[in-house]
Amino acid sequence: MTEKPASDQSPSDHFLLELLVDGIPDPVFCKDREGRFIRVNAAFAEMVGFPQQDCIGKTDADLWGDEVSRQLIENDQEVLRTGVPILNKEEELLNSNGGPMWLLISNMPMRDSQGELIGTYGIAREITEKKLAEIELRESEARIRLLIKHAPDACVTLDCDEGRFIDANPLAEELFKMSREQIVQCHPADLSPPFQPGNVPTPELANEMIETALSGKRMVFDWVHCDSAGKPFPCEVRLVPLPHGERRLLQATIADITARKTAEAELTGARDSLREANRELRRARDIAEEASRVKNDFLANVSHEIRTPMNAIIGMTDLVLGTNLDAVQRDYVQTVADSAESLMSLLDQVLDFSRIESGTLDLDIADLDVREVIGATLSSLSVKAHSRHVELTWHVDALVPRWLAGDAVRVRQILMNLVGNGIKFTEYGEVFVDVQLDERDATGVKLLFSVRDNGIGISPDKLESIFSAFGQADTSSTRRYGGTGLGLAISSRLVHAMDGELWVESSVGEGSAFFFTIYMQPATPQVIHELPDLRHLEVLVADNDAESCRQIADQLKHHGVSCAIFESATSVLKALKESALRRLPVLICNPEMNGMAGFELIELIRADETLSRVPTILLVSNMRNEDIQRCKKLGIAAQLFKPVKPNELVNVLSAMTTHEDSGATPNEEWGSGLSKKTFQAGQAMRPLHILLVEDGKANQTMAVGLLTKWGHRVDVAEDGSQAVEAYRKKSFDVILMDVQLPMMDGLEATRQIRELEAESRQRVPIIAMTAHAMEGDRQRCLAAGMDDYVSKPVRKPELYRALGAFGDDRSDVANNI
Numbered sequence: 107m108t109e110k111p112a113s114d115q116s117p118s119d120h121f122l123l124e125l126l127v128d129g130i131p132d133p134v135f136c137k138d139r140e141g142r143f144i145r146v147n148a149a150f151a152e153m154v155g156f157p158q159q160d161c162i163g164k165t166d167a168d169l170w171g172d173e174v175s176r177q178l179i180e181n182d183q184e185v186l187r188t189g190v191p192i193l194n195k196e197e198e199l200l201n202s203n204g205g206p207m208w209l210l211i212s213n214m215p216m217r218d219s220q221g222e223l224i225g226t227y228g229i230a231r232e233i234t235e236k237k238l239a240e241i242e243l244r245e246s247e248a249r250i251r252l253l254i255k256h257a258p259d260a261c262v263t264l265d266c267d268e269g270r271f272i273d274a275n276p277l278a279e280e281l282f283k284m285s286r287e288q289i290v291q292c293h294p295a296d297l298s299p300p301f302q303p304g305n306v307p308t309p310e311l312a313n314e315m316i317e318t319a320l321s322g323k324r325m326v327f328d329w330v331h332c333d334s335a336g337k338p339f340p341c342e343v344r345l346v347p348l349p350h351g352e353r354r355l356l357q358a359t360i361a362d363i364t365a366r367k368t369a370e371a372e373l374t375g376a377r378d379s380l381r382e383a384n385r386e387l388r389r390a391r392d393i394a395e396e397a398s399r400v401k402n403d404f405l406a407n408v409s410h411e412i413r414t415p416m417n418a419i420i421g422m423t424d425l426v427l428g429t430n431l432d433a434v435q436r437d438y439v440q441t442v443a444d445s446a447e448s449l450m451s452l453l454d455q456v457l458d459f460s461r462i463e464s465g466t467l468d469l470d471i472a473d474l475d476v477r478e479v480i481g482a483t484l485s486s487l488s489v490k491a492h493s494r495h496v497e498l499t500w501h502v503d504a505l506v507p508r509w510l511a512g513d514a515v516r517v518r519q520i521l522m523n524l525v526g527n528g529i530k531f532t533e534y535g536e537v538f539v540d541v542q543l544d545e546r547d548a549t550g551v552k553l554l555f556s557v558r559d560n561g562i563g564i565s566p567d568k569l570e571s572i573f574s575a576f577g578q579a580d581t582s583s584t585r586r587y588g589g590t591g592l593g594l595a596i597s598s599r600l601v602h603a604m605d606g607e608l609w610v611e612s613s614v615g616e617g618s619a620f621f622f623t624i625y626m627q628p629a630t631p632q633v634i635h636e637l638p639d640l641r642h643l644e645v646l647v648a649d650n651d652a653e654s655c656r657q658i659a660d661q662l663k664h665h666g667v668s669c670a671i672f673e674s675a676t677s678v679l680k681a682l683k684e685s686a687l688r689r690l691p692v693l694i695c696n697p698e699m700n701g702m703a704g705f706e707l708i709e710l711i712r713a714d715e716t717l718s719r720v721p722t723i724l725l726v727s728n729m730r731n732e733d734i735q736r737c738k739k740l741g742i743a744a745q746l747f748k749p750v751k752p753n754e755l756v757n758v759l760s761a762m763t764t765h766e767d768s769g770a771t772p773n774e775e776w777g778s779g780l781s782k783k784t785f786q787a788g789q790a791m792r793p794l795h796i797l798l799v800e801d802g803k804a805n806q807t808m809a810v811g812l813l814t815k816w817g818h819r820v821d822v823a824e825d826g827s828q829a830v831e832a833y834r835k836k837s838f839d840v841i842l843m844d845v846q847l848p849m850m851d852g853l854e855a856t857r858q859i860r861e862l863e864a865e866s867r868q869r870v871p872i873i874a875m876t877a878h879a880m881e882g883d884r885q886r887c888l889a890a891g892m893d894d895y896v897s898k899p900v901r902k903p904e905l906y907r908a909l910g911a912f913g914d915d916r917s918d919v920a921n922n923i
C-alpha cells in the first residue's frame with residue numbers, strides 16, 4: 107500500500123484560517139464599508155453576548171447603541187478614508203451587563219484583490235481590569251494627597267524606589283523652609299545633617315528605617331532633620347507604608363520636638379541635680395548619723411566616767427554626814443552633797459535630752475492611775491514647796507478615768523519639771539495642778555493638764571524661747587533660781603511623743619499657767635483592781651484651803667465615801683456632834699484652821715465624851731518635832747502630807763476600817779493595816795551576807811561603809827573571775843555586781859554564776875550596781891541574768907529598797923527558781 111502524500115492529508119488554508127480566527131481568545135471582526143459585521147469570531151460573540159451568526163449584518167450602533175458606538179464608527183471611517191490602520195486605540199464601551207468595559211482596539215483597512223478598500227477588520231483586547239485598577243490608584247492618590255495636604259503635622263510621601271519624596275504638605279514646606287517643588291526632589295538624607303546622634307551616618311540609617319517600615323513594622327523614631335538653611339532640628343518621625351499598587355510608598359509624618367527635647371534636657375538636668383542633691387543629703391545624713399553615734403558613745407562614756415567618781419563623792423559625803431560633825435563642818439559637807447546631787451541631776455537631764463534628740467526615746471506604756479501619778483509627784487515636791495512657802499494643790503476631774511495606759515515615768519517627769527518650775531519661780535504662793543478630760547473615743551482619751559502658779563511670770567517676748575534647749579527667760583535668773591534650761595525642752599518633746607502639745611500663758615508679776623495635752627490608751631481590763639470598800643465611812647474634812655478639801659472629797663467620791671467639807675473649827679465641832687449621834691465619822695483636819703487652831707479643836711474633841719474616840723487624821727504640809735509629840739498625845743491616827751496621794755488616803759482609811767472591825771483603837775496600832783508587800787525604807791532588814799563586786803577603791807570603801815552601817819557583812823571581789831571564785835567558795839544572800847570590771851566583766855560573771863546555779867538549783871539575787879546609765883543598760887543586765895539594777899551614783903534609799911526586796915524573805919526568791 108502506497109502512502110498518501112503529506113500535502114494531501116494537510117488541512118486546507120481555509121480550514122486553518124477559520125481555526126485560527128475562532129481560536130484566538132481576543133475578539134476579531136470584519137466589517138463592510140457600511141460598518142456591518144461580515145465575520146466575527148467566537149470571542150467577539152461572547153463579548154457582545156450574541157450568537158456568532160446573529161452578529162452578521164449588524165453594525166456597532168446595533169450592538170452598543172448610538173452614543174457608545176460613535177467613536178467606533180469614526181475610527182472605521184477614518185481607516186476607510188485614509189487606508190491607514192489605527193492600532194491599539196483605547197475605547198470605553200459597555201459590557202453585556204451594562205457596566206463599563208475598556209478595549210484596546212486595532213482597526214485595519216480591508217482590500218480586495220484589486221486593492222480596493224472594501225471594509226475594515228480588526229482585533230480587540232479587553233483591558234477593563236487594568237483600567238479599573240488605574241482609576242482606583244488615581245483616586246487613592248488623590249485621596250492621599252488631600253489627606254497629606256490637610257494633615258495637622260508636616261507630611262511627606264516617599265517613593266522608595268525612586269528614592270525621593272513625591273509629595274509634601276504646606277506644613278512640611280514650613281518645617282523645611284522649602285517649597286513643595288524643592289522637597290519632592292529630595293531624598294530624606296538630603297534634608298538631614300550627615301550624621302545622626304550617636305555619630306551614625308544619616309543615609310545608612312535612613313535606608314534602614316525605610317526598609318523596616320516597608321516590611322510592615324510601625325516605625326516611630328527620633329530623627330534630626332535640617333531646614334533649607336542647614337539648621338538642624340530634632341523631630342519625631344512616623345513611617346507608614348501607603349498602599350499604592352506596585353509602588354513602594356511611605357508616608358512620613360514629621361513633628362518638630364525641639365520644645366519637648368528642651369524640656370527633656372531641662373528635666374534630665376533637674377533630675378541629675380536632684381540625684382546629686384540626694385547623694386549630698388545621704389552623705390550628710392551618714393555624717394550626721396555617725397556624728398550622733400559618736401556623740402552618743404561619747405555621752406555614754408562621759409556619763410560613765412562622771413558617775414563613777416560621783417558615786418564615791420555622794421556616798422562618802424553621806425557617810426561623813428552620818429558621823430559627828432560640828433555645825434560648820436556639817437554645813438560644808440552638806441554643800442558638797444547638795445552640789446553633787448545637782449550635778450547628777452544636770453547629768454541626767456543632759457543625757458535624757460540627748461537621748462530624746464537622737465530619737466531613741468521609747469515610751470514604756472503600762473497601766474497607771476493618773477491620780478496616783480500626780481499625787482506621788484506632788485508628794486515628792488512637797489518639802490521643796492514648803493520650804494518656799496508654796497501651797498501645792500491638785501484636782502483631777504471626776505470624768506478622768508481612774509485607770510489608763512501610759513508611760514507613768516515620763517508623765518511624772520513632765521509634771522516634776524512644770525511643778526518644780528512653778529515652785530522655783532514662786533515665793534509665798536500656790537501651784538495648782540488640774541487635769542480635765544479633753545476628748546474621749548474608743549481608742550483612748552486626751553487629757554488636758556494645767557499647772558498654774560502665781561509666781562514671777564514670763565515676759566511675752568520669752569514665751570517661745572523657753573521651750574528651746576538651754577532657753578531661759580532671764581539668764582540672770584539662772585544664778586538666782588538655778589536650772590539648766592533643758593527641762594521645758596525635754597518636757598515638750600515628751601509631750602509630743604505622747605501625741606500632745608505643750609504651751610504657756612503668763613503675765614509678768616502675776617504668774618504662769620503651763621498647759622499640756624497627752625493621749626492615753628484605755629487600761630487593760632485586768633488592772634481595774636477591786637477597790638477597798640469604804641462606802642460605810644463618813645468623813646469630815648476640815649481645812650481652810652477650800653481647794654485641798656475639794657481634792658480630798660473628789661478622791662473619796664470615787665470610793666463612794668460620803669464626805670463633808672468645813673473651813674472653820676466651830677462648824678466642824680457642830681457637825682461632828684450631829685453625826686456622832688448616828689455613827690462616829692472620821693475627821694481629816696488641818697492644824698492651821700480659821701478661827702481655832704486644829705490642835706485645839708482635837709483637844710476639844712478628845713475632851714468630849716461622845717466624840718473622844720473620833721478617828722482623826724492630821725492634814726499637814728510639814729511636821730515639826732513638837733507636832734509629832736502632840737499627835738502622839740492626842741491619839742492622832744495618822745498624818746497625811748499635803749497634797750494627799752489618793753493611794754495613801756485610801757490605804758489610811760481602809761486600814762482604819764480594819765481596826766474598827768477588829769475593835770482595836772486606831773491610835774494604838776496605827777499603820778499595821780498597811781500593805782506589807784512593798785518594802786519601805788526604814789523598815790528593819792535582816793543582816794545579809796553580801797558579795798560586793800567592785801574594782802574602784804573609793805567606791806569599795808563607800809559601799810562597804812554603807813552596807814556595814816546597815817548591819818550587813820560584806821566580802822569584796824575586784825573583778826568578775828574573783829566574783830565567780832568567791833561564789834564557788836561561799837554562799838551569799840545577795841551579790842552587788844559592777845558591770846565594767848577588769849579581766850571578766852559583770853555580765854559574764856553573772857552568766858557563769860547562773861550556769862553554776864543551774865547544777866545546784868539555788869539562786870542568789872544579783873543586783874547590778876553600775877555607772878552605765880544609758881538606755882538599754884538595764885535590759886542588758888537583766889538579760890545576763892541579774893535581778894535588779896541600781897545606777898551609780900547609788901542613792902541610799904534605792905539600794906536599800908533593792909536589797910530589801912531580796913533580803914526580806916529569801917525563801918520566796920529561792921522557791922521561785
Ligand code: ADP
Pocket residue numbers: 523527528531559561562563564572577578579580583588589590591592593594595618
Ligand atoms: P530651767 O528651769 O532648768 O532653767 P526649763 O526649761 O524648765 O529650765 O525652763 C526654762 C525657763 O523658762 C526658765 O529658766 C524660766 O526662765 C522660764 N520658766 C519656766 N517655768 C516658769 C514659771 N513657772 N514661771 C516663770 N518662769 C518660768
